[in-house]
Amino acid sequence: MTELTKKTIAEARAGLRGKEFSATELTNAYLDAIDRANPSLNAYVAVTHDKARAMASASDAKLARGEGGVLEGIPLGIKDLFATEGVHTQAASHILDKFEPRYESTVTANLWADGAVMLGKLNMDEFAMGSSNETSFYGPVVNPWRRANGDNKQLVPGGSSGGSAAAVAGWLCAGATATDTGGSIRQPAAFTGTVGIKPTYGRCSRWGTVAFASSLDQAGPIARDVRDAAILLKSMASVDPKDTTSVDLPVPDYEAAIGRPIKGLKVGIPREYRVDGMPDEIEKLWSQGIAWLREAGAEIVDISLPHTKYALPAYYIVAPAEASSNLARYDGVRYGLRVPGKDIVDMYEKTRAEGFGREVKRRVMIGTYVLSAGYYDAYYLKAQKVRTLIKRDFEEAYASGIDVILTPATPSAAFGIADEDMAADPVKMYLNDIFTVTVNMAGLPGIAVPAGLDASGLPLALQLIGRPFEEETLFQTAAVIEQAAGRFEPTKWW
C-alpha cells in the first residue's frame, strides 16, 4: 500500500476514477502510514480514523455510481486552526482544551463538498504563532528531511503550518490545508520541499478558522507539487457571506494555468530582497530561478520595492495588535480550559497564564502595548502607514508592467529543533519571515516552490508574488520552475 500514499492528488484522482484502487484503500493506506509515522514526526494532533473511513466509504459509493466531486476520495490533513465539526479544534493550544466545535469552517466544508476525506487534525505553532512549529502545546513537529551528513539531527518543518508541511512531505496525507499570516504556508513548504500557496487576502473565507491576525490571515494549501496545490486551492476558495472580507470573484480553474507558456511574462527581481548576510546558496538559488525563467522566455526586470525593510518590524506590530484582541475571547468563561480562581479576574489570569504558551503570551503583550493609550500613534498607526507604503511599492511595480515577482522564500534551509540562537533571541526566529511578510502586508498572493537543495541536502524554495487575484500566473510560473528544478523527496527514516 505504500505506493498509494506516494501518489499526487492528480494521480490518485485518476486512479480512483479508473477504479485502480478505492478511496477506502487509499484512506487506509494513509491511516496506516500516520499510525506508524506520527510517533516520530508528531504531525497530527488528532487522527480521525472512523470519520476518515466513513467518508472514504461514502466516496466509494459515489465513485461507483460515476458521481463525486473533484476531490472525491482524496484524503487530506487539516490544520488544527480550522474548525471541524465534532473534531479536535484547538489551534494547538492548551487554552482550547477539549474544544470540539458544532460548526465546520467554510474552507473545510468546501473540501468535503468536493468529496475530500478528512484524516485528522495537523499540528501547528500555537495559534499559528511561530516559524518552527515548536510553540505547539502538543510538542514540536519533526521535519521528514534530515541533513545528508548523517548527523540524524532533528530539524524543524517550519511554521506555523509545520504539521501540514511535514505530513505532506512525509506522505501522511495527499495534501493539507494551511494558513499564512506572515509566511506560515510558504516557509514550512520551503523547509520540506513541498509547494505552498497563500492566495490573495479575501480569496478563501476566514469563517470558522481560528483568528490570529484578521487582516493578514489567509488559508491556502500545502501540496506535493504545483498541480496539486492548484487543485486544492480551487476547492478551498470561495466568496462567503459569513466573511465580509472575502471577495466575490469567480474562482478560475487554476490547474488549467499549468503548462501555459510564460514567454513575454515580465518577472520583477526586487533588489531589496538581497539582504545583508544572505547565504551564497540562497543567492545562487535565486540566480538559478532567474535563469530558468529567462530560458522559458520571460523578460527579467530589476525592480525596487523601497519599503521592504520596514515590513518585518511593521508586521510584528500589526499582527500582535490584532492577536491581542482576537485572543481576548479565550478567558475560561465559555469553553476550553478554565483554571479556578478566587474571583473572576483571578480566574482570567490563572486560565490565560496556564493556557497560553510563551510565544503567544509574548505577542499578546506586544499587541496590548502597541495599542495602549500614548503608544498607539507611535506604533500601530505608524505600522499601518508603513503597510500602505509597502502595498504601494507593489502596486507601482505591477503598474509598470511587472506580472510576477521572484524572490527567495526563506533566508535559509530548515534549522534544528531547539536551536539555541533562536531560543535566545525571538527576533532571529522572526527573521525567518523576512521574504514572506511583505506579501501578507500587501494582501497579495504568494507561492513557495522547491528549487533545489542546499549544501547539506536540505530543500530550498523560491517565492513568486503575484498581482491581486492572479493566482493563475503564480501556478503557471511555479510550474516552469518545478519543471526545471525537478521534485524533491526526503529519504524515509521514520
Add this chain to the structure above:
Amino acid sequence: MSKSLPAMTIQDVRTPDPKRFIPGATGDWEVVIGMEVHAQVSSNAKLFSGASTGFGAEPNAHVSLVDAAMPGMLPVINEECVRQAIRTGLGLKAEINRRSVFDRKNYFYPDLPQGYQISQYKQPIVGEGKVSVSVGPDREGRFEEIEIGIERLHLEQDAGKSVHDQHPTMSYVDLNRSGVALMEIVSKPDLRSSDEAKAYLTKLRTIMRYLGTCDGNMDEGSLRADVNVSVRKPGGEFGTRCEIKNVNSIRFVGQAIEFEARRQIGVLEDGGAIVQETRLFDPSKGETRSMRTKEEAHDYRYFPDPDLLPLEFDQAYVDALGRDLPELPDDKRGRLIDSLGLSAYDASILVSDKAIADYFEKVAAGRDGKLAANWVINDLLGALNKAGRDIEDAPVSPDQIGAIIDLIREGTISGKIAKDLFEIVWNEGGDPRELVESRGLKQVTDTGAIEKAVDEVIAANPDKVEQAKAKPSMAGWFVGQVMKATGGKANPQAVNDLVKQKLGVEG
C-alpha cells in the same frame, strides 16, 4: 465614551439665565449637562449576527455562535441597523457620514464574550446635528424652545448580562442582549437644568418613536443615559465633570442631576475640587456615588476592527431613506397649528408622544380639529392621568371618541350628555351611537316638547318672570330649569331661543 475621545473644543451656545441658576452659599451656580444616550435599535436581528433581539426570552435563548464569540466566528453587519441609524441621524437633522469605521473597544468582562465591544470611535456613522426641545410648561403654561447640539451618533454592540443572584458563589451570564445594536447619541454640553435634560431625553425618545428606530422602553433597557454633569459660576469657565452611568428612567435623570449638581456645589463651596470620575445613581437613596476615578479608567485600546470593512454607502441611499421618513414631531406640531388651527400649547401636548399624536389624528380625521384636541387633551388625557394609565391601554378608542364628537355635531346629544356618555364608554365600553339609543340619551329637538317644558317652568315661576323682564340675563335660569326638567336631553340652543321668545327678552 467621551472620556477616551480626543479633546474637542467646547463652545458655549447658551446664554446664562437666572431662572435656571442654583443658589449656593457663595452665590448662584449654573449646571452644565451633556448626555450620551444608548438607544436600542429597533431591528429583528442583532448588529452583527442573525440572532433575535426579542425581549423577555429565556436566558441564552437568542445567542448565535458569533454572539458567544466561538473561535473563528466573524461579524457581518446587519443592514437594517445601518438604515435605522441613518434614519435617526436624519431625524436629528445631522450630517450622515457616508464612510464610517467600526472599531474594537477592548476590555475583559464575563458578559462581553469577544473581550471587545465593536463600536465606532473616530469615524461614526452620524456627525453633528441638532434637536429642538420644548421645555415646560411653566406655571403660566408657557413652553421655552431651546436647541441642543448633537455631537455624533454611532452604532455599537450591547453586552450581555451578568446575573449575580442565582448561585451562592458564582455569577451566571445571559447573552441574549450580547450583540444587540445600540445607537449611542452624544449631545453637546448644551443643557443647563435637570428639566432641560429630561425634556431633551423625552424629545429624543419621541423622535425615535416617530421614526420607529427605537421603542424607547426604558424599563426594558431599550433606552439608557450616561449624564455628564459639571457646575460653574454663571457664564464662567466650564467645570470638571462627572459622568453618571446608565440612568434608566427620565425621572432618575432629573434626580441624578439635581443631586449631583448640589453635591458638586457643596464640594466647591467647601474649598474642594471636583475629581473627574464615573458615578452611579442609586434610585433608592436618590444619590450618586463614585464608581471609578479617571486614573482607574480602562485603557480600551481602540483600533479598527479588521474583520469589518469600512461602512460605505452613497448619497442616493441616504436620500431614499430621507424620502421615506415619517412626519416628525416638530413638523407635525407646525401642521396642527397651521392647518387645524390648534393653539401652540395643545399642539405641543399632542405631538409630545407619538401614541397620543396617532390617537389624536384618528379622532381628528374628517372632524373639527379643535374639538378633537379638546376631547383628547381634556377628556381622554385627563381621565388617563387620573387613572394612571397610558394611552396604549386607553379603554376608549379613537373611533368611540370620534362618534361622541359626531353625536354632538349632529345635535343628537348635548355637550353635557356627551361627558356622561364618555364616562359610560370608559367604564362599560360599547358603541356610543347605540348607547345613546338604548339609554335614552338622545337630545330632544322636538320643539313641541321643549315648548311644553318652557311653558311649565314659566307658569310655575311668575316672580322669576318679572325679574327676568328687568334683567334679561336671568333667562339663563329658565334655560337651566328646562334642561333639568328634560333630564339634559333638550337641545340647549332650542331651549334658549324659546325661553327668550316666551319671556319677551332679547339677548
